[in-house]
Amino acid sequence: MEEVKKMKRVMFYGPKDIRVEESEIPKAKAGEVIIKNKVTLTCGTDVKTYMRGYRYEPPFPMGHEAAGIVYEVGEGVTTFKVGDRVVAHNSAPCNKCYYCKKGQHSMCVDLFQNQFTNGAYAQYQKIPARIVEQNMFHVPDNMNYKQAALLEPLSCAIYGVDETPFDIGDTVCINGCGPIGLMFVRMCYLRGARVIACDLSETRLEKARILGAAETVNVSETKDQVADVRKLTEDGRGVDAAIEAAGLPEVWNMALNMVRPGGFMLAFGGTKKDQTIAIDTYKMHYEQLTIKGVFHTTPKHVNAAFEMLKMNAISEKDFVQNEYQIEDIEKAILEHASGKVIKNAIIYND
Known part of the structure; x- marks a missing residue:
């Protein structure tokens, strides 16, 4: 046998x-x-x-x-x-x-x-x-x-970046600097973006700077993450694109509020089932915002x-x-x- x-x-x-x-x-x-x-x-x-x-x-x-x-x-x-x-x-x-x-x-x-x-x-x-x-x-x-x-x-981050419209020199904010968030930082940088990275961990933010982030926001040290990100853009208009890589509905909302009129928000982080976010329809319509979900x-x-x-x-x-x-x-x-x-x-x- x-x-x-x-x-x-x-x-x-x-x-x-x-x-x-x-x-x-x-x-x-x-x-x-x-x-x-x-x-x-x-x-x-x-x-x-x-x-x-x-x-x-x-x-x-x-x-x-x-x-x-x-x-x-x-x-x-x-x-x-x-x-x-x-x-x-x-x-x-x-x-x-x-x-x-x-x-x-x-x-x-x-x-x-x-x-x-x-x-x-x-x-x-x-x-x-x-x-x-x-x-x-x-x-x-x-x-x-x-x-x-x-x-x-890395393949997931590349898919997300490929689905995010931005030009060389545009500002892109990455919300969540876990492994895939950091790969978003790197891939957006290599594609020519000015990257802002947000996270609770200074360890991860330090890594984000190594990988190409021009600016970082430590979420544990700010009272208003959205305002702090907007301050890092010209005239406070907001970023050209925001990527959510934390998988939290409240961060989806913040990412949407970071983008400029005509801007784009990528919802990449997977949330729990049956969770929802509220969207300001007035803002969505008149600022011509785009939200896109990307999986896997x-x-x-x-x-x-x-x-x-x-x-x-x-x-x-x-x-x-x-x-x-x-x-x-x-x-x-x-x-x-x-x-x-x-x-x-x-x-x-x-």
């Missing part, structure tokens, strides 16, 4: 209830790849999931930012082989539904999100055929695993993110601070939540 090989993985059972469990190492079916993870990074979504749950019923696995080595390939896989250094994005659209045909791949009615089936907080992870075909990449020899694992959040990312922007990583547009040295073993996943997530670090890494021993 063939020996059953075991691995450790993290399962979510409910708010503040995550457990490291032993399970079988998955086997690759046709078109699939099994990755032996070298690193998994913590994420704001992991924090939200740990604190309040997610939109799927538990139990389910966790983690979606990982990179490693190909451990096994299924029948028909020709672009990857055992031993290859790889990174796989966490999702892939069907490319068949109405929304995919309209080019709105993040709205795919059959969007496969791998972290809720084969989570990346695990020693081994199964990559379904659809992701292998669309969103899996060979990691260059000069790129380390932590850098490669930044693929998913698309294969186009995943590919762009991988190219940006190869160009060292961002560096893991700016985003990943401490290393933990999988048994200490709760500590890693709580430290991430504290704002004292940008991200932590779960490292897997051979």
Whole structure:
């Protein structure tokens, strides 16, 4: 009888209830790849999931930012082989539904999100055929695993920036400087914006300045965040675009009130279900404001993110601070939540 090989993985059972469990190492079916993870990074979504749950019923696995080595390939896989250094994005659209045909791949009615089936907080992870075909990449020899694992959040930020209309020299305010917020800072700066960054954490604001923010506003030290941002624009007219990356309805409202007449607000941070904001219809109409929601990312922007990583547009040295073993996943997530670090890494021993 063939020996059953075991691995450790993290399962979510409910708010503040995550457990490291032993399970079988998955086997690759046709078109699939099994990755032996070298690193998994913590994420704001992991924090939200740990604190309040997610939109799927538990139990389910966790983690979606990982990179490693190909451990096994299924029948028909020709672009990857055992031993290859790889990174796989966490999702892939069907490319068949109405929304995919309209080019709105993040709205795919059959969007496969791998972290809720084969989570990346695990020693081994199964990559379904659809992701292998669309969103899996060979990691260059000069790129380390932590850098490669930044693929998913960077692709989300690039998608958001691509959907935000601003010209070179325009002023853009980023509200929330968690990992993706900081990637918004960097990508807007590289696209030619004058960036204002807002956050509660001075640690994160310092990082925002390193990544290109011209001005910062410490929300914990101001009585009126909107007024302080407007003061940093000519004649106090407001910013050309404001990006919400905190996932809080009150910040959505503030971001909308920061923009100038004719300006744009991107609602990127995901909120709790059934939350609403009130919109001043007079202001919305006569100032010709635009609000756009953006969720997740698309294969186009995943590919762009991988190219940006190869160009060292961002560096893991700016985003990943401490290393933990999988048994200490709760500590890693709580430290991430504290704002004292940008991200932590779960490292897997051979």
